[in-house]
Amino acid sequence: MTLATIAWRTVRANPARFLGTLLAVVVATTFLSSALVLRDSLANALTSNAVAALGDVDVAVEPAVDPDDPSAEFGLEASSGLDLGIVDEIAAVDGISSAIGESSSSVELSVPDVDDPIGGTAWVVVDDPLTPWDLESGRLPTAAGEIALDVDTAAAVGIDVGDATTVTSRTGPAEVTVVGLSTFGQQSARGEADVLVSRADGQRFTGLEDRGWSTVLGGIEEGADPAVVRSAVADVAGPEAQVLSGDDLRDREAGAAAGIADALGIGLQAFAYLALVVGALIIFNTFTTIVAQRTREFALLRALGTSSRQVRRAVRVEALVVSLVASLAGALLGVVLVGLAILLIPALAGLATLTVRPLAMLQVVLSGVVVTVVSAFIPAWRASRTRPVEAMRDADPTIKPISLGRSITGVALLALGVVALVAGSIGSIALLLGGGATLLLVGVIVGGPTVVSWVARRLRGPLGRLSAADEIAVAEVDRNARRTAATANALVIGVFLVVFVTAAGGAIRDFAIGQLEQLSGADVSVSSGSEQGLPPEFLADLRAVDGVDEVAEVNTIVGSLELEMGGPQFGGGGLPVAAADVSQLTDVLGLEVTQGEVDPDGMVLAGEIATAAGVGIGDEVAVVLVDGTPLDVEVTALSGFSFEIPPAVLSRTVVEDTIGPQPVLSASVRYDDGANIETARTGVEAVADDYAGVDVIDANQIVSVVRTFFNFLLSAVGALLGVAVVIALFGILNTLVLAIAERTRELGLMRSVGMTRSQLRRMIRTEALLTSIVGTVTGAVLGVGVAFAVARVVLEGAFTWPWWQLGVTLVLGVVVGVLASVYPARRAARLDPLEAIRTG
């Protein structure tokens, strides 16, 4: 019989022994597998969709991106598109079969029975094979007042061909009739909701006449040389435009899609590997315990002539068998989970096609196997060092006392960690902060058993007074302090991360909100979702709202300012320059002038930026306006920061005199003194509702958006880290199952001298609770401590004690303990006392 056979039989004969390892590896690999499958499924669907929708395109023309264009630097699309006539010119090029233009803008769809308007995108379409949309029913719009709507949106709001509805665009609401239902590739819509309009409605819905086409797509006749045709198209398009091949366009669209999926995949994988690391701790613990319990077996094998290498191999083969089974199950489960998610979540169904890449599955199985086998290295080595004489020993092989050296080292590391953290925090030394946190974590691993033993001894008296079951449980925890500590460490890591992220993230959130609240001078702001800015009609309506006192129009970006500054604060580009009415800077826009005087011909610059750039009052700075015109202005005032306006501000009149009117991207509103804030706010909202792409944000709402965003982020990260906590739960369960197997005789004895089943269960539960509470409290204390120290340095001490989260974490610790003990306690209670006595 080979060692592999022995290993396989050992695993099969004692599945409970490996239960914790199996569960830990299964959960971690399932996580990894679903991350990878989700990534591939998204990438596959998005990519094939881009290819399907744009399949007929052979050539695409876009406005050239001028690297020197300041608006490009700010990430805005070029505001000027391609000339309207260019479509016909390109269509006339030799070898071009047809050409269509694309133009789009955001709109809102109001449906009588649906409360909130639905955000979507209007696209100008013409009936041509190149049009990326297909029709599910009806026809494409051909006249003004006709639209086609994507099938899913239509189904969601209960609209069908022939129905009337209202589309609100930048020019206000318009009544339209639905003439067709569309799909985009394999998906329903290209954006949130697709509103397809005819060329005749282009100006009304997308501003086509003013802006021109954003892209022109063309097909090439069969037999024509694509390269020749493309260069002919490039000649027609002129230097203002760039020409792409159909493949380039599809690659770009597919690449963008794959990029999104990749980023998501990388993020999820990071958490999955973290879960795997926590799993490694449990695997290590399991094998350490099993090896200790089997000392006699190994000693016997050694006495019978098995070499130490063979013993080591046997343990590793066991690890391999367990991890293979678990990883394969995890890989499969991941596929099933993603498959179910795609089936059951409609939002995902349109975005993902279940895709299982063999390479991804290989990655999952390899990760699981490697982590397990590596975690079993040290235990395997220990097993191989078993001396044959130990077969004859009677002493309990599972318990090794904690060496004094280890205790001292552990406590010293913990103490050093605390000192480093405090020093780093007080002295603002990042290196000490990081070092302190690391020392603490290492200290917890080294000194854990000592701490567990110390805590258990302190608890023995008080708990012993409660019940004998508790007292014995505490005594067991003390006896197995090493194992308890190792089990708790899995939980420490999980809880530390959850608490640290929540506490630090919460501190950052509150700091950000605190800063925001100081930075608002206005009562409410409105901003435009499109680059054309807020329509003048809207601004007029806004001024007429009851309760509105003043409206300050802001041209958010009129140019850029190149400043010599150390540090990467503003990247390579310039500082955005805004324009506003100088008379409104202080009272409506909330700019606090700290130095100098506001002068209509000069610039107001944020003081901190001026200091960083070494610019002072009276200095000339060079501004480049959006159209490229240079403008030298004198800095006449320094200010604080305001949420309402960027940090470099020019007078509107100066800018408009130079380059003409600029779009008003935002406006800040101040109410009349004593106006009813609620009424005024409702009035502003009512006006904004009539225009698409206008968002109303009041000071509180900015805060609430920031808060919502942070909270979402924190709970998402918390949930992902929670997987590590779940794995730690399996670790506790595992340790208990192993401990019960080890203590069969003891349990049988206690049962025969009168321990009831419920007392026995209580004993097991107390052991689990002690482990989980020690782990949770240690993790939470470390997490909050490190977060506090970091906040002191990074956020100037702004730190909200996360009492609430800490409470939840503690409750969680208790719940984890209780849950982990259910199965082992049941197992122990089922134990036949006679069985135990007989084996004695």
Added chain:
Amino acid sequence: MSQTEIAQPDPETAGYAARAYDLTKVYGTGDSAVTAVDDVTIGLERGVFTAIMGPSGSGKSTLMHCIAGLDTPTTGRVFIGDVEITGLADKALTRLRRDRLGFVFQAFNLVPVLTARENLVLPARLAGTEPDQAWVDELVDVLGMGDRLDHRPTELSGGQQQRVAVGRALMTRPDLVLADEPTGNLDSASSESIMGFLSDAVSRLGQSVAMVTHDPWAASYASRVVFLRDGAVVGELADPTTETVLDRMKQLGAG
């Protein structure tokens, strides 16, 4: 089994610490079935030290386990005092063992994480009652272990461990102490102190004790010896001495 000197317990009398009627225990089924205890009726009188003897595999341990409620008989009824334990639920049985029975096994009698003293009072602790301090002191005194009592079982000799086990069995002043080869692992000096301890408990405190043993010398401490063979009671001896027990064993072994 038809021997007339075997005491037939009278259901009406309260003079028995434990009684078993028509007790049969069969392990396994079909061809592999083993009848470990075969239709045994026996009464263990109060205040009496009873020894149970018989060859290996004769069913001594099985009989004891059935009387203790650790094992369920296949047929028959068992009483501890007036309480019938056959058919009792696990919880009630456990309580009964805790409050009314004391156990001494051949080995591994003590919970390793508790000190000798803690082991001594374990049944009382499990019952959630305060152990009678005067009684504890007296037992500790009789055990004569001094400061060894505050040590863990692993730090005690086998004899010391057994003494603590006997002390624990007596601690709750149970209706009956059941001991299965309590001296099986011990040398003669340790055995002597254990036997003296047990017989003192019977003679001075009126404790009822039933003890399984292979040792005729140990059996001589008892006032009654019951002989088992193939699961059945095959003989009985009153006021035994080492010699009479040996004689009877030879006689039974031959017959």
